[in-house]
Amino acid sequence: MSSILFENAAILDVEQGALLPDRWVLVDGARIASVSDTKPDAPGAQRIDLKGQTLMPGLIDCHVHVTAFTANFAELVRTPPSYVAAKSAEILGGMLRRGFTTVRDVGGADHGLARAIEEGLFPAPRLFFCGKALSPTGGHGDIRAPGTDVHEAAYTQPGLGRIADGVAAVRQAARDEIRRGAHHIKIMGGGGISSPTDRISSDQYSEEEIAAVVEEAAMANLYVAVHSYAARSIERCVRLGVRSIEHGNLATQQTIDLMKAHDAVLVPTLSVFRALVEEGVEAGLPKDLVGKTYEVLDAGINAVEMAYRAGVPMAYGTDLLGVMHRRQLDEFVLRADVVKAPDLIRAATINCARLIRREHELGLVKPGYLADLIVVDGNPLENIRIMADPQRSPRLVVKGGELV
Numbered sequence: 001m002s003s004i005l006f007e008n009a010a011i012l013d014v015e016q017g018a019l020l021p022d023r024w025v026l027v028d029g030a031r032i033a034s035v036s037d038t039k040p041d042a043p044g045a046q047r048i049d050l051k052g053q054t055l056m057p058g059l060i061d062c063h064v065h066v067t068a069f070t071a072n073f074a075e076l077v078r079t080p081p082s083y084v085a086a087k088s089a090e091i092l093g094g095m096l097r098r099g100f101t102t103v104r105d106v107g108g109a110d111h112g113l114a115r116a117i118e119e120g121l122f123p124a125p126r127l128f129f130c131g132k133a134l135s136p137t138g139g140h141g142d143i144r145a146p147g148t149d150v151h152e153a154a155y156t157q158p159g160l161g162r163i164a165d166g167v168a169a170v171r172q173a174a175r176d177e178i179r180r181g182a183h184h185i186k187i188m189g190g191g192g193i194s195s196p197t198d199r200i201s202s203d204q205y206s207e208e209e210i211a212a213v214v215e216e217a218a219m220a221n222l223y224v225a226v227h228s229y230a231a232r233s234i235e236r237c238v239r240l241g242v243r244s245i246e247h248g249n250l251a252t253q254q255t256i257d258l259m260k261a262h263d264a265v266l267v268p269t270l271s272v273f274r275a276l277v278e279e280g281v282e283a284g285l286p287k288d289l290v291g292k293t294y295e296v297l298d299a300g301i302n303a304v305e306m307a308y309r310a311g312v313p314m315a316y317g318t319d320l321l322g323v324m325h326r327r328q329l330d331e332f333v334l335r336a337d338v339v340k341a342p343d344l345i346r347a348a349t350i351n352c353a354r355l356i357r358r359e360h361e362l363g364l365v366k367p368g369y370l371a372d373l374i375v376v377d378g379n380p381l382e383n384i385r386i387m388a389d390p391q392r393s394p395r396l397v398v399k400g401g402e403l404v
Contacts, residue, residue: 002044002045002046003026003027003028003029003033003042003044003045003046003401004026004027004045004046004047004048004371004398004401004403005024005025005026005027005040005042005045005046005047005048006023006024006025006026006027006048006050006055006373007024007039007047007048007049007050007051008022008024008049008050008051009022009023009024009025009050009053009054009055010022010023010050010052010053010054010055010379011023011025011035011054011055011056011365012054012055012056012057012345012365012380012381013365014056014057014342014345014346014349014350014363014364014365015350015364017342017343017345017346017381018381019054019379019381022037023035023036023037023055024036024037024038024039024040025055025365025373026040026042026045027371027373027398027401028401029371029401030370030371030400030401031368031369031370031371031401032365032366032367032368032369032370032371033367034367035365035366035367048396050375052377053375053376053377053378053395054375054376054377054378054379054380055365055373055374055375056345056349056365056373056374056375056376056380057349057350057362057363057364057365057369057372057373057374058099058100058101058102058125058349058362058372058373058374058397058398058399059098059099059100059101059102059316059348059349059374060100060101060102060103060104060315060316060348060349060352060353060356060362060363061095061100061102061103061104061316061317061318061328061348061352062103062104062106062244062267062315062316062317062352062355062356063104063106063246063267063269063315063317063318063319064095064103064104064105064106064317064318064319064320065105065106065107065108065109065160065319065320065321066088066091066092066095066103066105066108066109066113066127067084067087067088067091067105067108067109067113067158067160068091068108068160068321068322069084069087069088069090069091069322070283070284070321070322071194071276071280071283071284071285071321071322071324072284072285072286073143073159073160073194073195074143074145074286075284076158076159076160077143077157077158077159079158081156081157081158084158085112085113085116088109088113089116089121089122089124091325092113092117092122092123092124092125092127093122093123093124094325094326094328095124095125095325095328096123096124096125096397096399096404097123097397097404098328098329098394099329099374099393099394099397100125100328101125101126101372101373101374101397101398101399102125102126102127102128102352102353102356102358102362102372103125103126103127103128104128104129104183104184104352104355104356105127105128105129105130106130106133106184106186106225106227106246107130107132107133107141107160107161107186108132108158108159108160109127109129109130109131110129110131110132110180110181111129111131111180111181113127113129114127114129114181123404125399126362126372126399128183128184128356129181129182129183130177130182130183130184130185130186130225131177131180131181131182132155132159132160132161132162132177133160133161133162133186133187133188133227134161134162134164134170134173134174134177134185134186134187134188134213135161135162135163135164135187135188135204136163136164136165136188136204136205136209137163137165138197138198139161139163139188139191139195139198139204139205140161140188140190140191140192140194140195140198140204140227141159141160141161141162141163141188141195142161142163142195142197142198143159143161143194143195143196144196144197145196145197146196146197161188166209167208167209167212170187170205170209170212170213171212171213171216174212174213174216174217175216178216178217178220178222182222183222183356184217184222184223184224184225184244184356185213185216185217185222185223185224185225186224186225186226186227186246187205187210187213187224187225187226187227187237187242188204188205188226188227189203189204189205189210189226189227189228189233189234189236189237189242190202190203190204190227190228190229190230190233190234191204191229191230192227192229192292193276193285193289193292193293193296194285194289194321196286196288196289200229200230200250200292200295200296201230202230202233203230203232203233203236204233207236207240210236210237210240210242211240211241214240214241214242218241223243223244223357224237224241224242224243224244225242225243225244225245225246225267226242226244226245226246227246227247228245228246228247228248229247229248229249229250229295229296230250231250231251231252231254231255234248234251234255234259235254235255235258238255238258238259238262238264239258239262241262242264243263243264243265243355244264244265244267244315244355245259245264245265245266245267246267246269246317246319247267247268247269247296247300247319248266248267248268248300248303248307249268249273249296249299249300249303250296250299250303251266251303251306251307253306253310256303256306256307256310256312257310259307259310259312260310260311260312263313264312265312265313265314265315265351265355266303266304266307266312266313266314266315267314267315267316267317267355268300268303268304268307268314268317268331268335269300269317269318269319269331270300270301270304270331270334270335271318271319271320271324271327271328271330271331271334272318272319272320272321272324273293273296273297273300274297274330274334275320275324275327276290276293276324277290277293277294277297279323279324280293280324282322282323283321283322283323283324284321284322285321301334301335301337301338304335304338304339305338308338308339308343313351313354313355314339314343314347314351315347315348315351315352315355316331316347316348316351316352317331318330318331329387329388329390329393330388331348332344332348332384332385332387332388333384333385333387333388335347336384336385341380341381341382341383341384342381344384344387345380345381345384349362349363349364350363350364351363370400371398371399371400371401372398372399372400373396373397373398374393374394374395374396374397374398375394375395375396375397376392376393376394376395377391377392377393377395378392380393
């Protein structure tokens with residue numbers, strides 16, 4: 001693997017929230033070798049002049065479904081795995097070109113996709129996966145219509161979730177995902193939009209079941225993420241040790257205060273709700289489910305504002321499906337009215353790195369870190385909206401020292 005020298009770069013220092021002008025960054029192999037304000041000795045290195053541009057860490061999206069080529073999950077589970085794998089490669093390649101050098105999948109991706117990426121079979125971000133999300137019967141991971149009795153239980157069948165009921169069953173399911181290489185465990189803690197038989201306000205899983213999953217994850221040195229909108233559902237999960245709260249739209253101030261006390265992380269996904277309203281049917285969402293979106297659409301930004309004011313750590317997430325994946329950078333704009341630009345950048349870099357427990361090698365432009373980098377035209381600290389401008393962000397993507 002060759003070396004690259006970035007010259008005259010303005011480096012975005014994520015920790016300080018500042019732009020450091022006129023720096024030289026030497027990439028040697030897969031990692032950053034040095035960051036200096038003087039030109040290093042780098043014979044044979046490929047030289048790239050970044051005068052007038054910003055070099056920053058590669059972006060991280062902590063809520064994706066890379067197998068979701070459609071928003072119709074009933075269709076997804078009927079689709080041959082070979083086709084789903086091919087569509088996943090296409091989706092992952094798009095994410096990488098948008099500057100996301102790492103993604104955390106929270107339902108659908110598995111060890112096979114992760115292995116293919118590690119072997120370089122197709123261009124893709126680093127992939128952290130949970131396998132299939134755990135759901136009770138009739139929960140957000142149960143996509144059967146009310147008149148359907150049969151459930152396809154084969155693990156190899158495409159889908160975002162698996163059904164497990166009772167303490168013994170959820171323990172077994174969690175252990176099975178750990179056996180399959182999961183980096184975290186995902187549970188469905190409340191109702192969702194794309195599931196046909198539950199309600200947004202409903203709780204899912206008993207406290208005993210949730211506690212069992214948290215215990216299994218902790219024994220494997222992993223953590224639990226939960227799909228949850230409603231305040232009561234979030235609060236139950238936080239008290240029981242769930243670390244990562246996905247969505248959180250209907251959180252109250254009491255909910256936010258509890259999350260702060262327990263050091264839980266909020267992963268808002270504002271992008272998906274606007275996208276579902278505007279093009280959910282085109283993406284495959286059944287028309288009769290679109291109405292559920294309005295129960296959480298406007299509340300999401302309020303939850304983000306409360307969490308930001310309280311100092312609850314937030315990570316970047318999008319949750320996009322099907323044709324909506326192209327909106328992945330819109331989250332920067334959607335949060336911009338209530339979150340300052342430096343903190344938005346942190347959410348998509350170092351905060352995500354901390355959540356996936358890779359803060360010592362991802363999320364910063366720093367010697368020893370993996371050379372996951374992007375170049376943008378302009379200063380996003382002054383105008384965060386350039387992050388969502390395809391003409392300006394990203395101008396260049398580097399993953400593991402390789403130019404994409």
